[in-house]
Amino acid sequence: MTEHTFTASARATDAPATGGDDASLFTPAPGAAPMWRMVASQAGMELRVMLRHGEQFLLTMVIPVLLLVGFSLTSVLDVGEGARVDALTPGVLALAVMSTSFTGLAIGTGFERRYGVLKRLGATPLSRFGLLAAKTLAVLGVQAIQAVVLCAVALALGWSPSLTAGGVLAAAALVLLATAAFSSLALLMAGTLRAEATLAGANLVYVLMLGLGGVLFPTSSFPAPLEQAASVLPVTALSSGLRAALAGGAPPGPGAFAVLAVWALVGGLLASRLFRWE
Amino acid sequence: MDTAAVEVVDLVKRYGATTAVTGLTFSARRGAVTALLGPNGAGKTSTIEVCEGFRRADGGRVRVLGLDPVADAAALKPRVGVMPQSGGVPTGARAAEWLRLMASFHARPIEPRLLMERLGLTSVAATPFRRLSGGQQQRLSLACAVVGRPELVFLDEPTAGLDPQARMATWDLVAALRAAGVAVILTTHYMEEAERLADHVVVIDRGALAAEGTPAELTGGRREVCFSTSAAVDTARLEAALPEGSRVGSQDTADGRREYTVTTDDPDALGPEFLATVTAWCASAGVLAEDLRVRRRTLEDVFLELTGRELREQ
Numbered sequence: 001m002t003e004h005t006f007t008a009s010a011r012a013t014d015a016p017a018t019g020g021d022d023a024s025l026f027t028p029a030p031g032a033a034p035m036w037r038m039v040a041s042q043a044g045m046e047l048r049v050m051l052r053h054g055e056q057f058l059l060t061m062v063i064p065v066l067l068l069v070g071f072s073l074t075s076v077l078d079v080g081e082g083a084r085v086d087a088l089t090p091g092v093l094a095l096a097v098m099s100t101s102f103t104g105l106a107i108g109t110g111f112e113r114r115y116g117v118l119k120r121l122g123a124t125p126l127s128r129f130g131l132l133a134a135k136t137l138a139v140l141g142v143q144a145i146q147a148v149v150l151c152a153v154a155l156a157l158g159w160s161p162s163l164t165a166g167g168v169l170a171a172a173a174l175v176l177l178a179t180a181a182f183s184s185l186a187l188l189m190a191g192t193l194r195a196e197a198t199l200a201g202a203n204l205v206y207v208l209m210l211g212l213g214g215v216l217f218p219t220s221s222f223p224a225p226l227e228q229a230a231s232v233l234p235v236t237a238l239s240s241g242l243r244a245a246l247a248g249g250a251p252p253g254p255g256a257f258a259v260l261a262v263w264a265l266v267g268g269l270l271a272s273r274l275f276r277w278e
Numbered sequence: 279m280d281t282a283a284v285e286v287v288d289l290v291k292r293y294g295a296t297t298a299v300t301g302l303t304f305s306a307r308r309g310a311v312t313a314l315l316g317p318n319g320a321g322k323t324s325t326i327e328v329c330e331g332f333r334r335a336d337g338g339r340v341r342v343l344g345l346d347p348v349a350d351a352a353a354l355k356p357r358v359g360v361m362p363q364s365g366g367v368p369t370g371a372r373a374a375e376w377l378r379l380m381a382s383f384h385a386r387p388i389e390p391r392l393l394m395e396r397l398g399l400t401s402v403a404a405t406p407f408r409r410l411s412g413g414q415q416q417r418l419s420l421a422c423a424v425v426g427r428p429e430l431v432f433l434d435e436p437t438a439g440l441d442p443q444a445r446m447a448t449w450d451l452v453a454a455l456r457a458a459g460v461a462v463i464l465t466t467h468y469m470e471e472a473e474r475l476a477d478h479v480v481v482i483d484r485g486a487l488a489a490e491g492t493p494a495e496l497t498g499g500r501r502e503v504c505f506s507t508s509a510a511v512d513t514a515r516l517e518a519a520l521p522e523g524s525r526v527g528s529q530d531t532a533d534g535r536r537e538y539t540v541t542t543d544d545p546d547a548l549g550p551e552f553l554a555t556v557t558a559w560c561a562s563a564g565v566l567a568e569d570l571r572v573r574r575r576t577l578e579d580v581f582l583e584l585t586g587r588e589l590r591e592q
Contacts, residue, residue, distance in 0.1 A: 122332070124383045
């Protein structure tokens, strides 16, 4: 801070200006807020905007809940062995994670870029790192709400997961790793394509992943080549990993972690290289 | 402390093959209002966006509060407020909530409620940005630019599309900023705005400096005599009757008459006698000079002289 800033701030009070004449209201007293406060406010704003957005709420809450309830109570879909809700819940949780950290984040960020929001935020003391941290916190916040709602619905439907400490830990690690992978892919898309293309693309990916990603039924029912192709998709890795972790049997193998880590790494590298702020 | 708020020397900004700014030089004082005036496409926004650190200069030197807008961006951001031409707010964010967010980025912000009141936004505090009128969006954006108590603000066309009341509120706010010692750089193509607000006017045309000075310096305190008539006026003979250096221009008016403008190179020459000479000549030529008046030249006159009257294709 320069000497000028210091003298200016010495004249002003530390509390926000309250009333008084104009001169004191606008007297320069510049200074950045602490980083944690900026990130917390921005994360709160992102979270509220995400939860308020009608179409996003449909993708992140309504559709996963409907899929879980609908396919648990009817037998139109062959979901594999065991109780229907036990087979469905891990996959629907994986879909919920993807809907927020990929579809929602991509569409939201794409339009923020289009409307000059990212550019405008770039002129505030909030750093790019701070903005990414805030977006991450908001995504994790929505995912926490999704997890609570979906688990409550699943338990009400008779879900009986066999939880072990190791299994829960593995599930949490998978979700975090998948969030990193999906978010970096979302930012790659939002930061390089036009907002309309991002909107269309992100929704298309959501639908394709819903069908091909082992969300509603294990990919073991696919023909072998398709099963192999699907196994490298991040949503397949997450849903199969969660299935293993929450079924209480053998912990998920290193494969799921490796797939997600590679996507996170590649997506992160590309996004940091190619992302354009306006 | 004595450095300029903004110092631009030989600024060049290119976009591919087109050069938007071609060697612009000007400076803006602290605690003063500087208006960048120019036709659309003159390079005003490019210039301001280089100063804001959004774009890199392709040539020349730019200093903002004595610092480099790109290299020293982190140090400058808390000290500089920015109002973009449009947008900059998520469509789903509510007006007051967004202003509070902007305030939270600063150490000693202005209480957002006071700014909302001052700019007439209290009634739309809970309205999402996309449902605000264009004028309300502009005013919210202005509030966001000043809420952090900056030393310097950049306002890119702050009153474009505002109704007269909203424009007045914006002008009041700019005057209050200036009184508080904030440096204001604004772009506009409203002459009245530059004339009323600016301590210093920088006229930009085709990416280069066309003229600069106080509004009074630019208009040169010059006067002109204007009248209109439906009679034929032999402008050459009128000129001949006047002191040397006088010129008579004319243009058609909407109601089918012609308006004549008599100017002279020597500002002191246009006194009572000059006016008498004009009317005496009219009397001798049998011309009834209607709407006769002595008018101070406005910034608009100067601006049109500098940038031409023809419509540009951008």
